[in-house]
Amino acid sequence: xxxxSDTLEQLVDTVGRFVRERCIPxxxxxxxxxxxxxxxxxxxxxxxxxxxTVPEEYGGLGLNTEEESRVVIELGHAAPAFRSVCGTxxxxxxxxxxxxxxxxxxxxxxxxxxxGEIITSFGLTEPEAGSDAAGLKTQARRDGxxxxxxxxxxxxxNANVAHLLTVMARTNPAKGGSGISxxxxxxxxxxxxxxxxxxxxxxQGAHICDVIFEDCKVPAxxxxxxxxxxxxxxxxxxxTLDRGRIHVAALCVGMAERIVEESLKYAAERKQFGQPIANxxxxxxxxxxSQTEAYAMKTMVxxxxxxxxxxxxxxxxxxxxxxxxxxxxxxxxxxxxxxHGGAGYIRSYAVERFYRDVRIVRLYEGTSQIQQxxxxxxxxxxxxx
Amino acid sequence: MKVLVAVKRVIDYNVKIRVKADKTGVETAxxxxxxxxxxxIAVEEAIRMKEAGKATEVIAFSAGPTQCQETIRTALAxxxxxxxxxxxxxxxxxxAVAKLLKAVADKEQPGLIIVGKQAIDDDSNQTGQMVxxxxxxxxxTFANKIDVADGSVTVKREVDGGLxxxxxxxxxxxxxxxxxxxxxxxxxxxxxxxxxxPIDQHKPEDLGVDVAPRLKTxxxxxxxxxxxxxxxxxxxxxxxxxxNEAGVI
Numbered sequence: 001x002x003x004x005s006d007t008l009e010q011l012v013d014t015v016g017r018f019v020r021e022r023c024i025p026x027x028x029x030x031x032x033x034x035x036x037x038x039x040x041x042x043x044x045x046x047x048x049x050x051x052x053t054v055p056e057e058y059g060g061l062g063l064n065t066e067e068e069s070r071v072v073i074e075l076g077h078a079a080p081a082f083r084s085v086c087g088t089x090x091x092x093x094x095x096x097x098x099x100x101x102x103x104x105x106x107x108x109x110x111x112x113x114x115x116g117e118i119i120t121s122f123g124l125t126e127p128e129a130g131s132d133a134a135g136l137k138t139q140a141r142r143d144g145x146x147x148x149x150x151x152x153x154x155x156x157x158n159a160n161v162a163h164l165l166t167v168m169a170r171t172n173p174a175k176g177g178s179g180i181s182x183x184x185x186x187x188x189x190x191x192x193x194x195x196x197x198x199x200x201x202x203x204q205g206a207h208i209c210d211v212i213f214e215d216c217k218v219p220a221x222x223x224x225x226x227x228x229x230x231x232x233x234x235x236x237x238x239x240t241l242d243r244g245r246i247h248v249a250a251l252c253v254g255m256a257e258r259i260v261e262e263s264l265k266y267a268a269e270r271k272q273f274g275q276p277i278a279n280x281x282x283x284x285x286x287x288x289x290s291q292t293e294a295y296a297m298k299t300m301v302x303x304x305x306x307x308x309x310x311x312x313x314x315x316x317x318x319x320x321x322x323x324x325x326x327x328x329x330x331x332x333x334x335x336x337x338x339x340h341g342g343a344g345y346i347r348s349y350a351v352e353r354f355y356r357d358v359r360i361v362r363l364y365e366g367t368s369q370i371q372q373x374x375x376x377x378x379x380x381x382x383x384x385x
Numbered sequence: 386m387k388v389l390v391a392v393k394r395v396i397d398y399n400v401k402i403r404v405k406a407d408k409t410g411v412e413t414a415x416x417x418x419x420x421x422x423x424x425x426i427a428v429e430e431a432i433r434m435k436e437a438g439k440a441t442e443v444i445a446f447s448a449g450p451t452q453c454q455e456t457i458r459t460a461l462a463x464x465x466x467x468x469x470x471x472x473x474x475x476x477x478x479x480x481a482v483a484k485l486l487k488a489v490a491d492k493e494q495p496g497l498i499i500v501g502k503q504a505i506d507d508d509s510n511q512t513g514q515m516v517x518x519x520x521x522x523x524x525x526t527f528a529n530k531i532d533v534a535d536g537s538v539t540v541k542r543e544v545d546g547g548l549x550x551x552x553x554x555x556x557x558x559x560x561x562x563x564x565x566x567x568x569x570x571x572x573x574x575x576x577x578x579x580x581x582x583p584i585d586q587h588k589p590e591d592l593g594v595d596v597a598p599r600l601k602t603x604x605x606x607x608x609x610x611x612x613x614x615x616x617x618x619x620x621x622x623x624x625x626x627x628x629n630e631a632g633v634i
Contacts, residue, residue, distance in 0.1 A: 003577065006455060010462065010576050013419075018570050020399075048573035061573055 002064055002309070011067075015074040018047060023078035030205040031353055036085050044082075044116065049075075050089040051114030053243075055098065058110035065243060065305040069250035073298070076254015079350075080357050081205030083251060088158045089113050091247045092365075093120025095240040096166045096182055102226045105184060109164055121162035123153035123211050124237055130154075131370050133168075134177040134234060138213060140169040145220050147171070147183065149191070149213040155364075159211045160197050163187050166224065167211070168233050175231070182224035182233035191216030202356030241365060242315055245322040246308065248365050249301045252325035255358055256294040259329075259336040262351050263287060266340050277339075286335045293328040300324055316378035323371035326361040333358045386496035386533075386555070388431040388440045390465065391486055392447050393421040394456040395506040408604050411506075420456045422568075423501025425463075426561040429568040430531060431499055432464035439533045442466050444493060448485050448596075450474050454584060461579035462571035468584035469493075473596055481589075481596035483515035488592035490520060495556065497538065502527050502560040513560035523553035527562040 003011070022040060030036050044050070052068055054060025063071065068090065075083040088094075094113050097105060097120075112118035129136040138151025149169050159165065165185045172179030185192060195210030223229045224236060264287060267278035277283045304317040336351040337344035344351050362368050396402060397417040405412050420428075434440035445460035447453040448471040457468035471485050490498060498520075503510035517524035525531075525540030529548060532539040533555075542549045543562045571579070589596045617623045627634045 004580070006458065007577055007580055010455070010458060010571075011573055014462075014570055014573065014576060043570075046572055047570055048575075052573070061577065 003067060008067055008070065012070045012074055015047070015049070015071050016077070018043075019074055019078045019082070023082045027079045027350065027353070028348070030079060030081050032204075034204045036081060036205045040082075041085055041116075044086055048114075049086045050116035052086075052090045053098070054089075054094060054110050054114040058106055058114060060110070060114035064309045065246055066302065066309055069246060069253075069301050069305045072247055072250040073254040073257070073301075076251045077258045079203075079205070079353060080251065080255065081203050084157065084203065084206035086116065087247075087251075088120050088122060088162070089116065089118075091244045092122035092240050093158070093162070093164075093166060095243060096122070096224055096236050097184065099239055100182070100225045100229060100232065100236040101184075104221075105224070105226075109184070113164070118163045119158055119161050121156055121159045121165045121211075122240070123156050123159070123165050123167040125154050125156070127152055127154050131367060133237070134180070136168055136170060136180065138167070138169040139173070140171045140181065140183065140218075142171070142220075143217075147218045147220060147223065149183070149185075149216040149218055151213050153211040153213075155198065155208045156211050157206065157208050160194055160207050160209050165211065167213075168237055169213075171230055171233075177234040178231045180234040180237075181230050182236055183218050184222045184224055185216070185218055186222075189216055189218060201359055202353065203360060242318050243308065244365050245318040245371075246301060246305050246314070248361060249297070249304070249318075249321035249325040252329040252358075252361055253294065253298045253301055255354060255361075256290070256297055256325075256329050256332045259332050259351060259354050260287070260290050260294050262349075262354075263290065263336045263339045266343070266349075266351075270341075270343075283339060286339055290332045290335050293332055297321075297325045297328055316375055319366070319371040319374040319378075322366065323368050323375065326358075327368060329358050330362060386440050387442045387444060387493055388434060389444050389446055389486070389490060389493060389495040389498045390424070390427045390431045390460065391482070391498070391500040391512070392424040392428060392445055392456050392460050393501070393504045393506075394418050394447065394449055394453045395421045395504050398422060398505060404605050404607050408606060410602065410605050418452065418455075420459050421501050421504040421506075423503060423505070423561055423563070425501075425568040426563070426565050427499040427501050428460045428463050428465060429566045430528075430561060431497075432569075433566065434497075434531075434533060435464070435466075440497075444469060444495065446486060446489055447471075448473060448477055448482055448589075457584055458576075458579050459571060461582045461584075462576040463569060464571075464575070465582075467582055470584050470586050471589060471592065472586055473589050475596065476598050477596060478598050478600055479509045479511035480515055480599060481594065482512050483519055484594045485589060485592060485596070486512070486516045487519040488594055489587075490516070497533070497556065498522075498558045500558070500560050502562055510560075513558055517558035520556075520558070523557040524559070525551050525553050525557060526560040528559050529562055529564050531559060531565070 051060030056062040140147040171181040193212040197207040304321045308314040397419040403412040431443045443465040445465040527543045530541035
C-alpha cells in the first residue's frame with residue numbers, strides 16, 4: 001500500500017538529512033581509504049535503509065517503485081559508494097527472492113536482508129557472458145539432494161562481504177535462457193571462493209570481485225523457488241533487472257542534482273575578469289543545460305516508477321529511463337568538470353570524483369547499447385501486433 | 386514518571402532566512418520547516434530516560450497551525466509515545482506557549498518538562514523559565530547533563546565561565562543546551578509506525594488560555610551588510626587608528 005504523503009515526505013527528508021549530515025562529510029575519507037566506515041554502516045542499518053523494498057511482513061518497509069526512487073534520489077546526493085552498501089539488498093540482491101522465492105526461503109532470509117544483517121549479492125555476469133546473459137557458462141549438475149556448481153562470476157558487487165548470493169547457473173545445457181536456474185548460496189558453502197576486489201576507475205568504497213565455484217555443493221532446497229524454480233532463473237533475473245533499472249535511473253538523478261549543485265556553487269564563488277564566472281553566459285549555458293537534463297531525468301524516472309506501480313508493463317520505459325538518465329548524467333558530469341575548469345581535474349573537488357564515479361552507470365545493469373536493443377525490440381513488438 | 390517535551394516548528398536551519406518585503410516578518414511561504422534543533426535534543430533526552438527505565442511515557446507537545454502535527458510526528462518517529470497539539474493560527478509568544486504548557490501539565494501531571502533552551506527562529510530563551518514560574522516548579526536551564534534519581538534530578542548547567550551542578554526536586558522544568566546529547570535520526574520503520582500513534586488536539590480556549598500577543602513587532606530588518614575594510618601601510622598607522630578611530634587601545 002502506498003504511503004500517505006506526510007509519511008513519505010518525512011521518510012525522504014530523514015534520508016536526505018542523513019546523507020547531508022553523515023555521508024557527504026565522509027566522502028573524501030571513503031574515497032581515500034576505499035572503505036565505508038563500519039559505524040556508518042551500522043547507522044544505515046539502524047535507519048532501515050537495507051529493507052526499503054522488502055515487504056513489511058518480512059520486516060522491511062515495502063516501498064513501491066516511486067517511493068523507492070524518491071529515497072534513492074536522496075542517497076544519490078552522496079558519493080555512490082554509500083548507496084552501494086545497501087544497494088544490493090534494496091535491488092538485485094533481494095528482488096529475486098521477493099519475486100520468486102518460496103515462502104520458506106523468504107522467511108529464512110528476508111528479515112535479515114531487511115535489517116542488513118544479511119548482505120546480499122547477485123551473480124549473473126561471467127568472464128564470457130556479460131551483455132549476452134543467456135549465454136552464461138556456469139554449470140549446475142544434479143547430484144542426489146544437491147547441485148554441484150562449477151564456473152566463475154565476474155564483477156559481482158558486494159560479493160566480498162555478502163552472506164547470501166543469488167547466482168544464475170545453467171541446469172540444462174541443451175536449452176538457452178530456459179536452461180538457467182537461480183540458486184541462493186550462503187557464504188561458507190564448500191567450493192565457494194572469492195577473488196580479490198578489483199581496482200576500479202571510481203566508486204572507491206564499493207567493491208566488486210570474482211566469485212568462483214569449484215564443485216560447490218549447494219543443497220537442492222536452495223534453488224530459488226524450490227524445485228519448481230528449475231529453468232526459471234533467467235526469467236527471474238530479467239524481472240529483477242526491470243525494477244533495478246528504474247532504481248539505477250533514480251540514482252543517476254540524485255548524482256546529477258549533486259553535480260549541478262556543486263557546479264552552481266563553484267560558479268558563484270569562482271571569480272575571473274573581476275566577477276563570478278556564473279555571470280558569464282557561456283557558463284550559464286552549461287548550467288542551464290545540466291539543470292534541464294536533470295529535470296528531464298527526474299520526470300522520466302517518476303513517470304516510469306508510477307506506471308510500474310500502477311501495474312503497467314514497464315520493460316521499455318525502465319530501459320528508456322536507464323538509458324537517458326545514465327547518458328545525461330555523463331554529460332552533466334562532463335560539464336561539471338568544465339565549469340570547474342582546472343579545479344575539476346583535482347582530487348579535492350567532488351566533481352572530479354563524480355566524473356569517474358558516474359562512468360560505470362552507462363555500463364552496469366545493461367549497457368546503453370543493450371537498453372537501446374530492449375527499447376527497439378519492445379517498439380517492434382508493438383508494431384507486429 | 387511521565388515526561389512532557391515541547392517541540393516547536395521552525396524554519397529549517399539550512400534555509401537562508403529572508404525578510405518579507407513589507408518588513409513585517411520573515412518569509413515563511415514555501416520555506417522548509419523542521420523541528421527546532423534544541424527541541425530535538427529535548428526529545429532525545431526524554432527517549433533515553435524511557436529507554437533507561439527512568440520514564441514511563443514521553444508526550445510530545447506543540448502549539449501552532451495544523452502543520453505542527455508534522456513536527457509532533459517527527460518526535461513520535463524518534464520514539465515519543467503520543468502527542469498533544471494545541472491548534473492555533475495566530476502569532477504565539479513565549480508567555481502564551483508557557484501558559485498552554487502549564488495547562489497541559491496540569492492535566493498530564495508529568496514528573497519532568499523538557500524544552501529546548503531557545504528556538505532558532507526568535508531566540509527568545511523564555512518559555513522554559515516562564516512555565517517553571519507559572520507552575521511553581523524548580524528549573525534547571527541550559528542542561529549539559531541530566532541525572533534522574535528518586536524524587537530528584539541533578540542538572541549540570543552550562544553557565545558563563547564553566548559548569549554548575551544543581552539538584553532539583555521533582556517535578557521540574559529543564560531546558561536543553563547543545564551538548565546534552567546528539568539526537569538520533571528517526572528510523573524509517575519508526576517513521577511509518579508513528580502514523581499510528583495518537584495525537585490529541587485542543588484549542589487554546591478549551592484549555593482556558595488567552596494566547597493573544599502581548600508584544601507588538603514594529604519592524605523586521607536584514608542585518609546591515611559588512612563594510613569593506615582598509616589596508617594600513619605601517620604598524621604605526623595601525624596603532625594610531627586603533628587608538629584614535631576604533632578607541633580600543
